[in-house]
Amino acid sequence: MEGVREGELRERLLRPILRELKDGARDQVVVGGLENLIQNLAKPFPRLQSLFQGYGGKTPEERKEILLEAIRFLKDGLTAPPPRAQAASLPSPSRRLTPQDPAHLLVPPQSRKKLAELSLHTVRDLLHYYPRRYEDRRTLPGVRFLEDGQKATLSVKVLSKELVKTPKKGMQLVQVRAQDAWGFRITLVWFNQTWVLSQIQEGETLIVTGRVQKRNGVQLYVEHFENEGTESLSTGRIVPIYPAKEGIGQAFLRRTVHRALETALPLPDPLEPYREEHRLLPYSEALRQIHFPEDEEALKKALLRLKFDEYVLLELKALLDAGGLVLGRSFKVEETWTETFKKTLPFPLTRAQERVMAEIAQDMQSPRQMARLLQGDVGSGKTVVAAYALYLAALNGAQGALMAPTEILAKQHYQNLTRYLFPLGVRVELLLGSMTPKEREGAIERLLSGEAQVAVGTHALIQEGVGFKDLGLAVVDEEHRFGVLQRRALLKLAKVPPDVLVMSATPIPRSLALTLYGDLEVSILDEMPPGRKPVKTKVLPHRLRLQAYAFAREEVRKGHQVFVVAPAIEESEELDLKAATALYEELKGLLPEVRMALLHGRMPAREKDSVMEAFRKGEFDLLVSTTVVEVGVDIPRASLIIVENAERFGLAQLHQLRGRVGRGGLEGYAILIAGEASQKTLKRLKVLEESGDGFYIAEMDLKLRGPGELRGTRQSGYPELKLGDLSQDTEVIEQARALAKRILEMDPDLSLPQHQALKEELRAQAERIGFREVI
Known part of the structure; x- marks a missing residue:
């Protein structure tokens, strides 16, 4: 055995033995036990193999004696101590660095561009440039232990290299013959990557990762490689693998990050x-x-x-x-008020509604401003809970306001709140942009005088000239449709910071709600009122889509109404419009007897409201729409929704869409047409066939697609999590x-x-x- 190779092997064996000693000689540092490792790797050292025979059956004290003897033996054969991760090839900076210092101080001038390409501008950026994964290279396998088809990482020494032209036109192979520390040979192969030849020198050690093929000897089709050099950041340890670009090597990133750690730490601990x-x-x-x-x-x-x-x-x-954490006003809440409210309702409350009402009452009694997010699936009864909060504010002599994203939703809330609060002596006022100047002036006057105790409206509530005598509670429905700034504009109409209740019918996993709405406490209505039937959902492959429209024709003949949602195309309203228009024209030919309308995001708000109102009144049988179908709008005769190319939507969004039907006591149906019928797609969509629980579906959506797709529920500006996993x-x-x-x-x-x-x-x-x- 060559001296160099013997030294490398001694170092490699020494590392797990030192860790075993540090670990208390528990024989758990290496999978399969330390004895197996020594027997497999230490063949050039019979003395060592003999020393470790029966190691697993010995007591911890006996094992420590064996370890100390093995360490002495291995160190005696080394001319220098085993290398540690010192990255000594780079000179140390003349001073300790702070996180604010430029990152380029850590690299030679010719490497500064590499850091800039990865947006690594400061030492802090490097410290928080976390690995995307890790490879356990504490004991890399030898060539003799590789299996055909296995993906493996190993350390090999380059013997020779050549460029091989193949009979196939345009195909060239780089072939490198190499051997491991025990002399077993392997051929490394790269396809059409001739630049590799200039990066590899005969006699140097490479760390290579790829797929093994045992044909005409052992070959490795290389996916990634790096030059090990003399530093030990790439072997003998759990090795970090960083996000990188072509031309920026892992060894370079490890050295640079290591130097950042060495020169900037320790840092003050924020927590x-x-x-x-x-x-x-x-x-x-x-x-x-x-x-x-x-x-x-x-x-x-x-x-x-x-x-x-x-x-x-x-x-x-x-x-x-x-x-x-804002100080607000403290409301009085009496038990008799709650009982009176419940008695006047035409239906019993669910346990979830009672629990959330108690949370709201506790918040309103606190001297701190209530800031609460009320999440509830479609039909879970959020409006009743909001009515209770508005009722408490009114009994305390304060006014409440409910802001909705569209006029049709505002009218719907006005009708429901009037139904709940009028019997209790609370006057509800409607304020919309489409009102005549005279109607608007009258409504504002009643709010300013305090005659009206609750205002319901759109963004018209925050327009110039609108005011309140004493705004004590602001309720915002589907806030993501307007945004945080509109919520704040409403709050500015109050003399003292009012309590805030934000409502959302979009089921969001609790973890996501706590991060997106970090300034709000979270209440969840996770129970449906009795009698609400789940929407029957069916996933159809594209080849059977005409069956969906045959069913639509039957529903229309029964006097029912149908939604058809065009596929979502990227983030382009223009492309969405084209898709919706093409589908609308197709369906006019397919269902000539059906009265149809088209709704899309590029329509003016007033025109959209007009189309939805006409559909609600039954002037159309079928509505072809993009995803602007309003959340929460009641179309009592709507019994069927068909979603084209359903795989392009998230599960939570599809669940929202099917909530448009079955709201008036009719049986509700949803047909999801899969344009792409892979097993993965069908499995994902079938979650909706199996469950009607919006929160379970949202959790599945989060696991399957990640949080990025769900973050449309709030304005951008919040950082992407580097390590956190919201699922x-x-x-x-x-x-x-x-x-x-x-x-x-x-x-x-x-x-x-x-x-x-x-x-x-x-x-x-x-x-x-x-x-x-x-x-």
Whole structure:
């Protein structure tokens, strides 16, 4: 055996033995036990193999003696200590760096462009440039242990290289013959990547990853490779794999991040006062372990710590952006008032409604401003709960306002609130942009005088000239249809910060709601009133789509109405319009006897309202629409909805769409036509056949598609999570949110000394994502 190769093997064996000693000699460092590893890898060292015979059956004390003897033996054969991750080939900066320092100080001038390409501008950017995955290279396999078809990472030494032209035109192979530390040979293959030849030198060691093929010897079709060089950041450890671009190597990124850690740490811990309480790893240690973990347990703890930081910063941003924890007014609530309200209703309340009403009553009694999100599936009874809150405000001598995104929804809310509140002596006023000047003036006068106790309207409520005698409660329906700014404009009409209730019929997983609406407490109506029938849902492949329209014809003959939703095409209203118009023309030919209308997002708001109102009155039998079909609009005779190319929609959106039908006591049907009939697509859509629970469907949507698709529920400007997983992290988010609220209660502007590091992190993150400064 060559001296160099023997030294490499001694180093490789030494690492797991040292870890085993550090781990307490439990024989759990290596899968299958340390004895198996030594027997497989230490064939050149019979003495070592003999030493470890029966190792697993010995006591921890006996094992420690064996480990110490093995360490002495291996170190005696080395001329230098085993290399550690020092990246010593790069000179140290002349001073310690701060997170704000430029990242290019850590690399040679010729490499600065690489950092800029990855948007790594500061040392902080490097510290938080987390790996996308990891490879366990503590004990890389030898060539003799590879199996055909296996994907493997191994360390090999280059023997020779050549470019091979093949009979197939335009196809060239780079073939590199190499061997592992035990002399077993392998051929590395690259297809049409001739540049590889200039990157590889004979005699150097490569780390290669690819698919094994055992044909004419052992071959590896290389997917990724790196030059190991002399540094040990790429072998003998759990190795980070970073997001990168072509021409930017993993070894370069590891060295640069490692130098950032070495020159900038330790850093002040943003959560030091709360670290022990939440059992969190120290901040600097977490940064080290996320990049270069000692073992799986250390990586797990680092992930949890830095994930927790992400959520705390996110929740602090949301709370501070909303004005912090605001003192409002304290309403009186008497039990008899609640009983009176319930007795006047023409139906019994669900347990979920009673629970949420109690949460709202508790909030309204608090001296702090109520800021609550009321989530409920279509038909779960959110309007009744809102009516209760408005009733409590009225009994306290204050006024309430409910703002809806469209006139048709505002009219519907006005009718329902009048039905619930008129018997209790509460006057409800309607204010719309389409009113005549005389009607508008009369409505505003009644609000200013206090004669009207509740106002219902669209954005007309926040237009110039509108005012209230004493606005105490603002209810905002489907806020994502207007936005946070409109909510704030409504709140400005009050003398004292009013209580706020935001309603949404879009089921959002609790974890997502807590991050998107971080400034709001979350209440969920997770129970449907008795008698509400689930919509029967069927997934059809595209080849059977005409069956859906045959069924539509039958429903129309019964006097029922039908929605047909055109496919969603990217994010383009123009393309959506073309799709809807083409479908409308097709259906006019297919169903000539059916009265049809077309609704799309490019219509003026008044025209959209007019079409929906005509459909509601029964002037049309079938409505072809893009996804602008209004949330919450009641079309009592609508019994069927057909969604074309349903695979282009999220599950939660499809569930929302099918909520348009079966609202007037009729049996409701939804037919989802799959334009692409792969097993994966059909399996996803069949979730809707199996369940009518909007929150379960939203959770499945989150797991299948991720949060990005669901974030249309709020304005952009919130950072993408680097480590957080909203489908798994509900408990972590709730803990982070509770801590963020506690910190701001104690220190509203983060001015206390113990919060300076946290304040700095918050500012740095706000600057990094272009978020407006809130402190």
